[in-house]
Amino acid sequence: EISRINDFYGCLPGHHQQQADGVQAFIQACLIGDECWIFLPISELSSAAVVALWAKFKAPVTKMLKALCGHPDAPTSWEMKCDAELKLAKFIPLGPEWPSTYFHEALKLMLTVYVDDFKLAGPAELLEAGWRAIGERIEMEPATEVGLHLGCDQKKVKHVIGGVPVSLMIYDMSDFLRQCFLRYQELAAAVGCPTIMKKAYTPFLPAAEGRGPARDASGPDLESGPGGRGISLELEPLQPQHTGALANAAASI
16 A cells, blocks of 8 residues: 555656665664574685684684574564664654655655665656665665566556546556466476366456446356456366365475
């Protein structure tokens, strides 16, 4: 929801939107919480001097200073670091009801953050200044046009509605859906279950006053109805004898 508010703000007249990732975000933060000591295999050390120094130890360990991904406190360490740095860059949190959402009053920019995914929206001519302010506090990759964000391919397009030019944001999940079907076929094939794909229209009918026929059990065939929009795929249900084997196949992939 928060990300879509950012999209809306980026679609306003004169506004634009970009996204960027933090560079190895977690290890930009120092680890908070209890001390953590980690074992470092000597064979993995890149410095010959360190290898020579540590060669006399059987199992050398070192204190972990950075919030290495995988440590339970790493996400919190990065979140606190990111929040503090953004505040220093004049990005003010909108409040507890809008987590990870900030607004830069002077630049009129809205920023949303999901772990290390940053999305910035506002006046097109001020986006560069916003990214520069963030980049002075957090190491960032170059900003790009909005595209694949949180698993969804987003596309901003221009359109005319009632003679008025408007900006629209299209959310395209077709690639993700395609991956789901390919994985289904892969798992089904692993247990010898035939997979039959059928062409089926998304069951949407034109809006109707009152109670439409789609609400009646004897309503029209949605698969071939004239109001169908888009294409989806219908899968044959797995037979009971295949479910156990399917679970085993999924666990092995």
